[in-house]
Amino acid sequence: MTEDSNYAVTVRGLTKSYGATSVLKGVNFSVRRGEIHALLGGNGAGKSTLIRIITGSASQDGGTIEFRDRADRLRTEAEGRRKVAVVHQELALLPNLTVAENIALPHFSRGFGLFNRKWAIKQAHAALSMIDRSFADASLHWFVGSLSLHEGQMVEIARALASGAELILLDEPTANLTALETERLFSVLRRLTQETGLSVVFVSHRMKEIRQIANTCSIIRDGRTVIDREPMAGLSDTAIIEKMGQLSQAQAQVQERPAADISRAEGHGRLTIRENGLEISLEPGVILGVAGAPAGPQTLIDTLVGAARSKRWTVSHAGWPARFSSPHQAATLGSGFITGDRSHKGVLHSLPIIDNVLASRRIVRGSLFTGARESVECLDLMQALKVKAASIWDLPNTLSGGTQQKLLLARWLGVPSRLLVLEEPTRGVDIGTKKEIYQLIRQMAASGTMIVWWSTENTELLEVCDRVLAFNTDGRCAGVIERQDLTEDKLAELTGMAA
Numbered sequence: 001m002t003e004d005s006n007y008a009v010t011v012r013g014l015t016k017s018y019g020a021t022s023v024l025k026g027v028n029f030s031v032r033r034g035e036i037h038a039l040l041g042g043n044g045a046g047k048s049t050l051i052r053i054i055t056g057s058a059s060q061d062g063g064t065i066e067f068r069d070r071a072d073r074l075r076t077e078a079e080g081r082r083k084v085a086v087v088h089q090e091l092a093l094l095p096n097l098t099v100a101e102n103i104a105l106p107h108f109s110r111g112f113g114l115f116n117r118k119w120a121i122k123q124a125h126a127a128l129s130m131i132d133r134s135f136a137d138a139s140l141h142w143f144v145g146s147l148s149l150h151e152g153q154m155v156e157i158a159r160a161l162a163s164g165a166e167l168i169l170l171d172e173p174t175a176n177l178t179a180l181e182t183e184r185l186f187s188v189l190r191r192l193t194q195e196t197g198l199s200v201v202f203v204s205h206r207m208k209e210i211r212q213i214a215n216t217c218s219i220i221r222d223g224r225t226v227i228d229r230e231p232m233a234g235l236s237d238t239a240i241i242e243k244m245g246q247l248s249q250a251q252a253q254v255q256e257r258p259a260a261d262i263s264r265a266e267g268h269g270r271l272t273i274r275e276n277g278l279e280i281s282l283e284p285g286v287i288l289g290v291a292g293a294p295a296g297p298q299t300l301i302d303t304l305v306g307a308a309r310s311k312r313w314t315v316s317h318a319g320w321p322a323r324f325s326s327p328h329q330a331a332t333l334g335s336g337f338i339t340g341d342r343s344h345k346g347v348l349h350s351l352p353i354i355d356n357v358l359a360s361r362r363i364v365r366g367s368l369f370t371g372a373r374e375s376v377e378c379l380d381l382m383q384a385l386k387v388k389a390a391s392i393w394d395l396p397n398t399l400s401g402g403t404q405q406k407l408l409l410a411r412w413l414g415v416p417s418r419l420l421v422l423e424e425p426t427r428g429v430d431i432g433t434k435k436e437i438y439q440l441i442r443q444m445a446a447s448g449t450m451i452v453w454w455s456t457e458n459t460e461l462l463e464v465c466d467r468v469l470a471f472n473t474d475g476r477c478a479g480v481i482e483r484q485d486l487t488e489d490k491l492a493e494l495t496g497m498a499a
């Protein structure tokens, strides 16, 4: 630990409005040198806005920001920001450049002279190796546009780690990572904070991770600071959730699901998935969890929704096409899909909220009609998912990250479907709303929909699934666990991600 105990950044009385919407209403926030500081709050509380203002990518209306150097001297804002690196909630990489170029470029854009390729490759390799050595060995010359969401996330984190920043702001960096990668990232952060006095701000909606990594926390609620720097150890989960204003939702008992009415559809509508001697059969109403590193689940899901053909899987649906030829065909035949890549494949950025929410319904109904009835339907769905928006005609980019995720969920809620395939459906959704989503999806299952639910958050799978198909880190099926045998240890063991 360095001797420094000063503050890397201090924010006082920050205000920010977008049009008539007041987003930050006098936020105080400060980060000490060498600490890992959890910045917490529900969806739309103002966390990402605060981060954008600290990094200078948005401007404040009022309030002050002070950056200090290691000797506790005040820096100018421009100087201070040069020592800040950020991992944004949505990936911000340049797709036509390679992994190495993406990681090293910020150095050169800051005036370090001509691009030195050899140096760049060395830097990028060292930074990526901290999280995943084999990925670092393989990927330096790949174009970033060809990476999966999860690989892109590792590149973003490596870019921040390689930047030489004294303050790193991580806005939900683990949302696309596996448990093993998250654990590696955490140990790198712990080491750097202790050895170099790096300060880290960590935003997450996963309570378990927050406890693992952060020593201090601040909470904002509705644009105001409600906890300003308190030790994590002194705050219970209940106290944190209460301060975020979500206690009643989070404590709502998830009702035991009535056993799905399987008799109604004996043999009918059953989905069978086979791979090398493994056979899983899904009856209507069953929630099948999928766990493990993305390589395995991705091929299964792509096959199920008709996004890609794979020789590996044999899928048969009683009374249905053996295989869908495209996600569109799947949707029209009653199979829903929520993509895990909300910003590139999910959200329709140039269409208003109402079109985003009703997209699947219109496809299923074969109608493009927008009438008054649709507005009511849209508002009902937004209310069910607690979507905070000024108007249904606003564009999705005026919504917070977790709120955009809710738009994708709303698309399939209550749409009668036989199968619903979910890729990390609660990514970035706050603790209170997550519980409500579990409840809503369970209701869909109870009405006879088969659900396939891929999640990297094991606690979520434990809470919602009837059985879980686990993949190991090589992408192979490691086994199926039935609900009565489902424990966190068992999942960690089968997925090869025991910490």
Ligand SMILES: Nc1ncnc2c1ncn2[C@@H]1O[C@H](COP(=O)(O)OP(=O)(O)OP(=O)(O)O)[C@@H](O)[C@H]1O
Pocket (backbone or CB within 6 Å): 018, 021, 023, 041, 042, 043, 044, 045, 046, 047, 048, 049, 050, 089, 388, 389, 397, 398, 399, 400, 401, 402, 403, 428, 430
């Ligand atoms: N460009 C914009 N125009 C209008 N409103 C905006 C804009 N950007 C953000 N907002 C509003 O500001 C509020 C705070 O958003 P912000 O993204 O900071 O929330 P957050 O705490 O990061 O939430 P999440 O946990 O969902 O990521 C939200 O209500 C959002 O709708």
Ligand SMILES: [Mg+2]
Pocket (backbone or CB within 6 Å): 047, 048, 049, 089, 171, 400, 401, 402
């Ligand atoms: Mg955010």
